[in-house]
Amino acid sequence: AGQNLLPEEISALILKELKTYVDAVYGAGEKEAVITVPAYFTDEQRRATKKAGELAGFVVERIINEPTAAALAFGLDHMSEDGIYVVYDLGGGTFDVSIVELMDGLLEVKASTGNHQLGGEDFDWKIVDFLCEKIIAANDVDPREDMRAKALLKEHAEEIKKQLGEQTSVSIELPLIMVKDNKPIGISTEMTREQFVDLIDELLQETIESIQTVLKDAHLTPKDIDDILLVGGSTRIPRVQQLIRELFNKEPRTDVNPDEAVALGAAVQAGLKSGALSDSGLVATDVAPFSMGV
Numbered sequence: 001a002g003q004n005l006l007p008e009e010i011s012a013l014i015l016k017e018l019k020t021y022v023d024a025v026y027g028a029g030e031k032e033a034v035i036t037v038p039a040y041f042t043d044e045q046r047r048a049t050k051k052a053g054e055l056a057g058f059v060v061e062r063i064i065n066e067p068t069a070a071a072l073a074f075g076l077d078h079m080s081e082d083g084i085y086v087v088y089d090l091g092g093g094t095f096d097v098s099i100v101e102l103m104d105g106l107l108e109v110k111a112s113t114g115n116h117q118l119g120g121e122d123f124d125w126k127i128v129d130f131l132c133e134k135i136i137a138a139n140d141v142d143p144r145e146d147m148r149a150k151a152l153l154k155e156h157a158e159e160i161k162k163q164l165g166e167q168t169s170v171s172i173e174l175p176l177i178m179v180k181d182n183k184p185i186g187i188s189t190e191m192t193r194e195q196f197v198d199l200i201d202e203l204l205q206e207t208i209e210s211i212q213t214v215l216k217d218a219h220l221t222p223k224d225i226d227d228i229l230l231v232g233g234s235t236r237i238p239r240v241q242q243l244i245r246e247l248f249n250k251e252p253r254t255d256v257n258p259d260e261a262v263a264l265g266a267a268v269q270a271g272l273k274s275g276a277l278s279d280s281g282l283v284a285t286d287v288a289p290f291s292m293g294v
Contacts, residue, residue, distance in 0.1 A: 038089075070087050
């Protein structure tokens with residue numbers, strides 16, 4: 001408490017915690033690691049991630065892009081399915097989209113783009129704003145100005161978002177969000193999936209524009225794409241799947257668990273690097289998401 005930490009030092013704390021799990025299984029000591037990052041991370045962000053891994057006690061063998069990792073996880077199980085795939089990766093805080101071609105076990109990334117400040121968190125805050133507008137209308141007080149109330153609403157917003165993935169409407173009963181003039185302030189309302197979609201649709205349209213950009217970069221059209229792989233917890237939002245269906249005219253694939261795909265892909269890369277998967281015949285080549293400059 002009371003410490004000032006650099007972002008890479010905070011990352012290092014998380015990675016150090018992960019290392020304790022590995023050490024518990026394989027014994028203490030130096031470990032080599034493959035760490036994944038959003039494809040749209042800059043060189044500076046990648047260097048900071050590598051540094052965080054080293055601070056945590058890992059030998060960082062490789063930094064790989066998350067959509068590439070997800071494609072590796074898919075590719076290992078579908079070695080014979082040659083084709084061109086879109087990997088749509090919408091996580092909690094970042095969005096990436098890549099086009100990859102799988103041919104005879106060679107996985108080649110054709111193009112990649114994204115937004116490292118767009119994800120499920122933004123959708124949660126949209127729900128928080130929706131609830132706050134209602135509370136302001138009823139009580140003339142904005143819970144966003146109270147740190148604890150804001151945190152409480154954010155926590156509930158995430159739950160509401162998940163419920164709206166399963167149901168078309170959710171009733172919201174929060175009797176105590178904050179206290180004003182010794183009076184408890186709460187909210188009792190309903191939110192429909194339609195209202196949620198209205199709040200986030202502009203952000204989702206941005207992801208569709210990114211797909212169109214990446215198709216253009218790879219000189220392809222939606223018709224050229226054999227399959228779309230969904231990665232990241234936010235792809236569970238039904239509207240995301242609907243937009244992809246409309247663009248490509250086909251069902252996106254969810255062969256690999258969207259929450260685990262990236263971690264599994266990192267393990268595949270580690271297996272290829274260590275030789276444990278050298279018989280698989282899988283090889284990956286990636287693109288640099290930014291021009292390198294001089």
